[in-house]
Amino acid sequence: MTKSIDNTVIENISKVLGEYTTGGKITSMFHALKLVDFDETENRGITTTKWRRLNESITYKCSITKNAKPFFETIEYIMRPQNFLDKPNVWHNGLHDINAQLIFYGYELTDAGKIVHIKSVSSFSDAQNRLKSFSNKLDEINIHPEVKKYCQKEFLEEDYFHAVFEASKGLLQRVRNLSELSEDGQQLIDVALNRNRPVILIKGNKLETKTELSQYNGLKELLKAIIFLYRNPQAHIPKLYDSTSVDDAVSAFSVISVAQSILDKCINVRNL
Numbered sequence: 001m002t003k004s005i006d007n008t009v010i011e012n013i014s015k016v017l018g019e020y021t022t023g024g025k026i027t028s029m030f031h032a033l034k035l036v037d038f039d040e041t042e043n044r045g046i047t048t049t050k051w052r053r054l055n056e057s058i059t060y061k062c063s064i065t066k067n068a069k070p071f072f073e074t075i076e077y078i079m080r081p082q083n084f085l086d087k088p089n090v091w092h093n094g095l096h097d098i099n100a101q102l103i104f105y106g107y108e109l110t111d112a113g114k115i116v117h118i119k120s121v122s123s124f125s126d127a128q129n130r131l132k133s134f135s136n137k138l139d140e141i142n143i144h145p146e147v148k149k150y151c152q153k154e155f156l157e158e159d160y161f162h163a164v165f166e167a168s169k170g171l172l173q174r175v176r177n178l179s180e181l182s183e184d185g186q187q188l189i190d191v192a193l194n195r196n197r198p199v200i201l202i203k204g205n206k207l208e209t210k211t212e213l214s215q216y217n218g219l220k221e222l223l224k225a226i227i228f229l230y231r232n233p234q235a236h237i238p239k240l241y242d243s244t245s246v247d248d249a250v251s252a253f254s255v256i257s258v259a260q261s262i263l264d265k266c267i268n269v270r271n272l
Contacts, residue, residue: 005068010058010062013098017075017079018049019094023047026053029077029078033070033074035057036060036061038060075098075109075115079095079098079113080113081113095111100127100131103118105120106118106119137247141253141257143253143254144256146171146174146260147167147256147260150167150173151165151167151170160246160249161249163249164230164253165230167230167256168226168231168252171226171256171259171263172184172231174263175192178192178263178268179191179192179200180199185227193216195216198269199268200266202215202265203265203267222258222262226259
């Protein structure tokens with residue numbers, strides 16, 4: 001049995017859904033989902049506004065079935081991802097507005113267009129934090145421009161896995177550009193940051209003191225960690241990095257951003 005939803009929430013989401021469909025599509029949906037079309041059954045002679053048609057039919061069906069299933073089916077019918085492929089911003093706005101209502105009841109409309117159970121929130125601050133998008137969270141931590149440069153498409157579409165993957169590839173490409181080497185992955189890092197025959201050095205770091213050596217090794221190990229965790233999909237360890245988690249994606253971008261910031265201070269010493 002699906003948990004009952006307050007009529008006010010049905011009304012609020014009906015107003016959202018009304019922005020993403022047409023009167024004709026609502027009529028077709030009523031027939032497909034076996035919802036009563038009161039504009040037809042009561043011979044009103046006029047067509048009610050889209051959101052009022054949705055609200056009236058959904059509320060009625062939920063009340064007689066004593067179940068929120070008709071409500072969820074309507075949301076999933078209208079918010080089918082394939083209808084928004086050329087409008088990613090519209091899709092994310094709709095997702096946000098619908099989930100702003102549902103999360104207090106322990107439900108969420110996913111990026112796949114399905115309603116699922118989640119842990120409910122009970123306070124405004126909890127809701128705000130849960131509803132923050134990938135882009136919002138990245139804006140808060142001042143991501144290095146070189147990180148975003150290599151994954152603009154994935155970044156805008158909030159495709160976490162591929163955004164992180166492309167950002168890590170972009171980091172290695174920057175090492176290649178800086179070092180003028182053609183190697184990839186761990187081999188690239190080992191050659192470019194070879195303490196005995198360095199190609200790349202941090203400006204002012206002569207690799208003479210323990211502090212300088214520690215700093216240099218830190219950069220090298222940081223780059224390798226990024227390769228192991230984010231560049232190589234087979235190396236993903238779910239307990240450390242969940243590719244479907246927005247928080248884990250933000251953490252990944254933060255780590256890669258730190259590496260890019262250190263590379264800002266690096267030079268190619270082979271040509272000096």
